[in-house]
Amino acid sequence: MTAQMQSAPPAGTGTAGAPPALTLEGVTRHYGSSRGVESLDLAIPTGELVTLIGPSGCGKSTTLRLVAGLERPDAGRITVAGEVVADRSRFVNPENRRVGLVFQDHALFPHLSVARNVAFGLDRLPRAERRKRVGDLLDLVRLAHLADRYPHELSGGEQQRVALARALAPRPAVVLLDEPFSSLDESLRAQVRRDTVATLRETGTTGVLVTHDQTEALSVGTRVVVMHNGVIEQADVPEKVFEQPATRFVASFMGDADFLPARVHRALLTCEIGIVSTVPGWADSDVAVDVVLRPHEVALRAEPNATAHVSGVEYHGAFVLHHVRLASGRTVRSWQPHDVRHPVGTAVTVTVAAGTAPTLLVGDRAVTTPPRNAPRPPVLP
């Protein structure tokens, strides 16, 4: 829990003085049996686009519903633009929160034209202003020419843009996007995603985008929040999440990873494949850890006397993925360029690319400094 607290930056980092667009403090929601979220802490500065990722059932949709006001937290506090919208004594109904929603199936009102869909949230504006705002938003998503169409007459990508324009119309403090691209064709998805992100940036809108696509999470978000079993495992910039995963789950969920038992002795990290790297600052320790190896960091060299051998080869086009069985029976994977292909059975030596500083795990958590109460006496490999 404390690790998550640290990874969430202090409130108000974004714009000086302004409160964060959205904060969650200890937000908990239980369901009868299992699914729910547990003690979520998160602060999203104004203007950021945060991606929320995790396997299905991890609680990401529940988090969205809690923020939108479609669920009531059992404990904790939620603020939107500095205003408390949910805590022990207060609950603001969704229609009174400044939170916009974009759904996977777009959820456009089928009986209203595009313009009327966008105008739906603007009923408190005078007519002239409303018309102007609708026009501005349709221009923003480049759909002004379709204002009088009905949702069923639009393509999936156009529907998505209308949904975004509709959500942005009332100038929400936060827009929540629940897997907004997953109902689109593969070919369309990348373009719509680029347009959406551009629109959000252009309008300076704070966004939370839920996805189950790792690439999307890493490429779109200014920050990535990884959830698992109802808790936040890590919340950080994409590079950190990928290169310095905070937990075993994050390491394996955000990209491929193999784990090998290893030992840090006098600042030297060793495991089954030999010396992996040096670990500065660990000079005085002797600790058993697990080392995280990403396939792109693993190098192979054919060598007849080696104890490891190739157990599988997958051709992926530009790269070839090699599965290597080590002497212990454990496997590691390695990306090789498309012109390198070691046949199954080839004996290979496995090394780690120079300059790699792999993540070390004690238990299921990553460690960067030697654990104070050294967990286990070292076992000789």
Added chain:
Amino acid sequence: MTDTAALAEPRPPRRRYRTYGVGRPAWSTLVVVVAVVVATPVLAVVVDGLGSLGSTTPPRDLIPMILTTLALMLGVGAGALVVGGGLAWLVTAYRFPLRDLLVWLLVLPLAVPAYVLGFVFLSVFDVAGPVQSLLRTVFGTDVWVPEVRSLPAAILVMTLSLYPYVYLMARSALIEQSSGTYDAARTLGSTRGQALRRVVLPLARPSLAAGLALVMMETLTDFATVQYFNVQTVSVGVYLVWKGTFDFHAATQLAVLVLLFAVAVLAAERALRGRARYHQQGGRRQGFSPERLRGAPAWAATAACVAALSAGFLIPVGQLLIWAFGQIAADAGFLADPRFVEYLANSLLVAMITAVACVAVSLGVGHAIRMGGGRVVSFAAQLTTFGYAVPGAVIGIGVLLSFATLDTALERAGVPGGTGLIVTGSVVGILYAYVIRFLAPAYQSVGASLEKITPAITSSALSLGAGPHRILRRVHLPLARPGVAVALMLVVIDAVKELPIVLLLRPFGFTTASVWVYELARENFWEKASLPALVIVAAAIIPVFVLVRQTRRREVHGTTSGKEGQ
């Protein structure tokens, strides 16, 4: 109830992960109030009936009454199962001349209410009717004929009028069975007959049970038709005891008995259905391919279908038409008879008010559920629809009893006269009872329409700043319009057809078309009854066609994909 806290902060439903929202106390309360209002009369009957046990002597003929009811229900149930199930089997498993036409026509008897079919039957077979006259001319006046006003005749008439329920259910069960199960049975070595017997029929069992339950409920509810045939069921007992003595305790005790029969039917349906949830997934609904009959068997199949159709629809409607034309030919002014106009207007007015009320309540309940509300609200919502399973006699007595209790309470509180003659002197009682009775079909179609609106639509509207009222007006109501239209139509027609409740609750001098038909028929003024009866049949044909269209859409779906598969 200790639910006020739960209403404000509902717990999530047990299984459903997805809820619509956090619940709105005002809307949730509305649902609970509706549930209480709807349940009150029935609860009143149960409380009064059980509470007064022993204070009155039960009617002398109680035991025969119970036995008659049992015999009638079992007889009609068995008859409907044989006729409805058999016909469904014939038209689904075989091809024979006229089959494609008969498939749809066989539903038509549903449009002839039993109390109409009953008097036409009597007119043909009773002492003065053409059949007995003919027998007397041929065999002399001493010829023996079975008693027409009897239990077997009542069973026959009600079977002919109610078998389409079983027919429809059985048919959709047979159509909807995925081809997968049937094909699997065949590939596992079953012959066609074995596969039908061991796979198809057991899979159709829940639907047959549901159809059977509908038939038995209708049989139990009726107390008009059976009176033509001098058959004394418990429902008739309630009616006669009340009209004869105006003794609440005696009537409610009998009403509890009627309710027990209803509970038994529902329990039996549950048991027959078993634990089975035969929702079938996948498959292109191809099912088994029908076998073509040739020669005598083919014509026998056609004859069987035509016989059921004639007895249940063609002959009675033909007879009604002959009488009606005779009437008009004799006196064209008959059509302008002020009574005819007045009674028809009464029927329509009561029916339309009922329909609007039912639809409004259904919309409110459906909307409240979508606003969230958890277990209490969904339980209350279910409670609002149980009136359809409560026999008319019970609802009628319950409404009378509830208002009588309210009167007493008001008088005690110092309001002289209480509610006055609201129930006995106006149609409020009828409307109340109708709403209880017809809320279920209205809620079903309105609810089905509402359910097609994805939760995301409601959530989007909320997040765009629309409160519950605006969402109802601007989103839910416009999107549920098809369901609202169907609900209005179904309830209007059901209410025009309704007879038992009006008989029990109508104020002095208030007559509807259905009551008029019943009264004329009881006095053997059959010709005079023909025109209003035809009006009722004509109105009742409309929902039959709606039903047929729904089933047909499913079947067309099935056969086209079946052809693709071949």
